[in-house]
Amino acid sequence: MIPAMPASAAAAARPRGAGGALLRFGRVAVMGTVAALILIAGVWASWGTAQHVMLTKGREQGTVAVTRCAEGACSGPYAPTSAGSRERERVVVEDSVAVAKGRTYAVVVKPGTDEVVRSGPAGVLYAWVPLGGALLLASVVVAGGLRRVGVGWGMAGAGVALLTAAFLAV
Template structure:
């Protein structure tokens, strides 16, 4: 027969269980917070461009034929497509691997400026690239810190799909 456990040993066992539960909760809360901050940062970084591409009602839409690239930007004449938009001799488009001199792109102008953002499927996907990177980074935190492997694979898959689609379309 096993002798009864002394009261002090039982109290110590309960204390260890309570402290491990508190540490587990702290880990989940901290890593969950980190993952949420990473995702919010990805949305925030993407929204600066995506708002112009997604919410086009009332914005000037048209095409720009890129004539010159240099210094991190490309420029060219703007031909309006939407009603109320006016032709311009020069609008500025961010220089990236997706913009080349001599090509024509559909764009949306940022209100009150001559800055243009690519529109259409290529513009939408390119605008959300920072979110794709944030999904990939947050998936590592979710898998390692939260130990939610399936959720991490879903996040990583969504991030890779977004980045791959943007690469292929742009």
């Protein structure tokens, strides 16, 4: 309440009764849905890569020596390290901050393709970067829209921790 505002004006600004309860329920329902959709989108975006990195049993694993990067993709020869994996002259890995020409990376082959994703701790953390961004975005909705400031700070902290760990690992 503003000190110069009369007490009756502050009371009139707050909805009361069934209408106020309905507005509060509507706000919580809408903001909760928005926060849930943001988090689901973050998991969905991350899972496309994370499933290959985290569930490696039965997948081809090896290393790629990056020799060429162009148009958003890097490529190089693949050397297998797991049983049943075959050597390939050229595999493709997404060109990102996690890949540099002239370096060798541990990778997992996506089934049925010549595409690979980074494996190991750096690959796992990098795969979950979209979830880290979603946590940061959803924290604003939770703290502001749902008025759960503590939960919002916790989500923001988890998002920052995930993004920082991915940055340091890559």
